[in-house]
Amino acid sequence: MKDQTDFGYERVPEADKARRVGAVFDRVAERYDLMNDLMSLGLHRLWKAFAISVARPRPGERILDVATGSADLAAALARRVMPGGEVWLTDINRRMLERGRDRVLDEGLLAPAVQCDGERLPFATGHFDCVTVAFGLRNMTHKDRALAEMTRVLKPGGRLVILEFSKVWKPLERAYDFYSFRVLPWLGRQVAGDAAAYRYLAESIRMHPDQASLAAMLESAGLSRVEVFNLAAGVVAVHRGYRI
Amino acid sequence: MTKGLIGFCALAFSALLVVQTADAARLGGARSSGVQRSVPKTPPAATPAKPAQEQAAPNQAAPTAQPQPSGLARWMPALGGLALGGLLGYLFAGNGLGGILLLVLLAVVAVLAFRALARRGAQSPQPVQYAGMDRQTTLTPPPPSAPAPGDAMPTAARFPAGFDAASFLRGAKMNFVKLQFANDQGRLEDIREFTTDEMFEALERDIHERHGAGQQTDIESLDAQLVDLATEGPQHWASVRFSGRVREVPGAVPVDFAEVWNLVKPADGSSGWLLAGIQQMH
Numbered sequence A: 001m002k003d004q005t006d007f008g009y010e011r012v013p014e015a016d017k018a019r020r021v022g023a024v025f026d027r028v029a030e031r032y033d034l035m036n037d038l039m040s041l042g043l044h045r046l047w048k049a050f051a052i053s054v055a056r057p058r059p060g061e062r063i064l065d066v067a068t069g070s071a072d073l074a075a076a077l078a079r080r081v082m083p084g085g086e087v088w089l090t091d092i093n094r095r096m097l098e099r100g101r102d103r104v105l106d107e108g109l110l111a112p113a114v115q116c117d118g119e120r121l122p123f124a125t126g127h128f129d130c131v132t133v134a135f136g137l138r139n140m141t142h143k144d145r146a147l148a149e150m151t152r153v154l155k156p157g158g159r160l161v162i163l164e165f166s167k168v169w170k171p172l173e174r175a176y177d178f179y180s181f182r183v184l185p186w187l188g189r190q191v192a193g194d195a196a197a198y199r200y201l202a203e204s205i206r207m208h209p210d211q212a213s214l215a216a217m218l219e220s221a222g223l224s225r226v227e228v229f230n231l232a233a234g235v236v237a238v239h240r241g242y243r244i
Numbered sequence B: 001m002t003k004g005l006i007g008f009c010a011l012a013f014s015a016l017l018v019v020q021t022a023d024a025a026r027l028g029g030a031r032s033s034g035v036q037r038s039v040p041k042t043p044p045a046a047t048p049a050k051p052a053q054e055q056a057a058p059n060q061a062a063p064t065a066q067p068q069p070s071g072l073a074r075w076m077p078a079l080g081g082l083a084l085g086g087l088l089g090y091l092f093a094g095n096g097l098g099g100i101l102l103l104v105l106l107a108v109v110a111v112l113a114f115r116a117l118a119r120r121g122a123q124s125p126q127p128v129q130y131a132g133m134d135r136q137t138t139l140t141p142p143p144p145s146a147p148a149p150g151d152a153m154p155t156a157a158r159f160p161a162g163f164d165a166a167s168f169l170r171g172a173k174m175n176f177v178k179l180q181f182a183n184d185q186g187r188l189e190d191i192r193e194f195t196t197d198e199m200f201e202a203l204e205r206d207i208h209e210r211h212g213a214g215q216q217t218d219i220e221s222l223d224a225q226l227v228d229l230a231t232e233g234p235q236h237w238a239s240v241r242f243s244g245r246v247r248e249v250p251g252a253v254p255v256d257f258a259e260v261w262n263l264v265k266p267a268d269g270s271s272g273w274l275l276a277g278i279q280q281m282h
Helices: A014-041 A042-055 A072-080 A094-106 A143-152 A170-192 A195-207 A211-220 B003-021 B070-091 B098-122 B165-185 B190-193 B199-210
Strands: A004-007 A012-013 A060-067 A086-091 A113-115 A128-134 A154-165 A223-233 A236-242 B219-234 B236-248 B255-266 B274-280
Touching: A004 A014, A004 A195, A012 A014, A014 A042, A014 A154, A014 A170, A014 A195, A014 B219, A042 A128, A042 A154, A060 A072, A060 A143, A060 A236, A072 A086, A072 A211, A072 B070, A086 A094, A094 A195, A094 A211, A094 B165, A094 B219, A143 A154, A143 A211, A154 A211, A154 B003, A154 B274, A170 A195, B003 B070, B003 B165, B165 B219, B165 B236, B165 B255, B199 B274, B236 B274
Parallel strands: A060 A086, A060 A128, A086 A113, A128 A154
Antiparallel strands: A004 A012, A154 A236, A223 A236, B219 B236, B236 B255, B255 B274
């Protein structure tokens, strides 16, 4: 069964996961930003701002934003690396990448956009000062391969910053489960017209490695000085590691 | 003494104003220059500027009514804040009562948000009722057969079939940003690539006047609308209205801008679109 992987709580052939995740994002692309605000009560903006402060972008740097989605992170990063820097947007999903590309342009910024798989990045080794991925790693089929790729494209001294849902503090688990499995799918059905997509979201969060496991994966991928920053009692966490 | 001080302050303040004006730095120096064409003063649709991803269907008649917030909608921000506070309090304090309250608030906020959304969706195509016109309603868009003089022409008939306005405008925006950057850096060869000879000379003069000193133009938001597309003799003309907010001096407050760029392209396709003139709209 080694060619099976998780798609939420389902086990699906590895070859199918990318397609099924793509279908989820195709369905929710139009309402993606609104849903993010509703689901997190706007907190996702704070989480992204925190991730940016952890990434610490500087003028002149070259940054890769993997699974850029609607480019919330990329737009903020692009402004911080000016003048002289650049932020590359990548996403496996064309519709989401187009939204991100247009969003960045609407803010008067230029950023190259490349549709590609996070597990096979079409960039030279040691090319970026920083790689970021916000709420994207969870959806990748082989997280270890994706982490290895992101590490590969980092310059020595470069940092990888991951913002992702994580394991919530134990006493909050029941309330969080109720919210995830009852409220979220209902909200998804009402607003985005798609309960299944948001059920997938909740399930995929539960299947994602917890803080310590992900930190260990970063180390296995070759990163050093790995740190974890918990936000909202572990609902999300920021991981940062350096390629030394 | 006091008079002297006031006079000095006034002088210093006016000097500051002069410096800021002289530094007005975006491409073309916020002045009209080059080829000027007859273009509508207002954007083609009376709606506020929209981001690129919403412009895919520029020909739709735009509903202009801004629905007033209903009773529930008025309370949304307060309820949102309450819910946020509840959530934060719950997450950081973590007692059972907070959890119940949080879930109740979440449900309330979600229902209200959805209702507000549904109402907005339902309201916008409805005719607008003006004050003092009891029960009478009037459609806001004027009948297409009688456009008011000076108004934007209906865009539907303007652009030839197959003309991909969304892609064209995306390219126009990219070139707008690129040219601002080239202007900031004094990169004349980049400017020449995208401009006609006449326009290039004007822009080159601006750069020489500041002795090639570097500057920084930060665009905070950018919208582009195609206001005219025409073929005259051997040339295609496109007028693109750019608007948004720009910070022309680092640290200054960003200012609104609106200007039309007149772009020209030889009908034989011997070159791409070139900037031929800039018209200020303010």
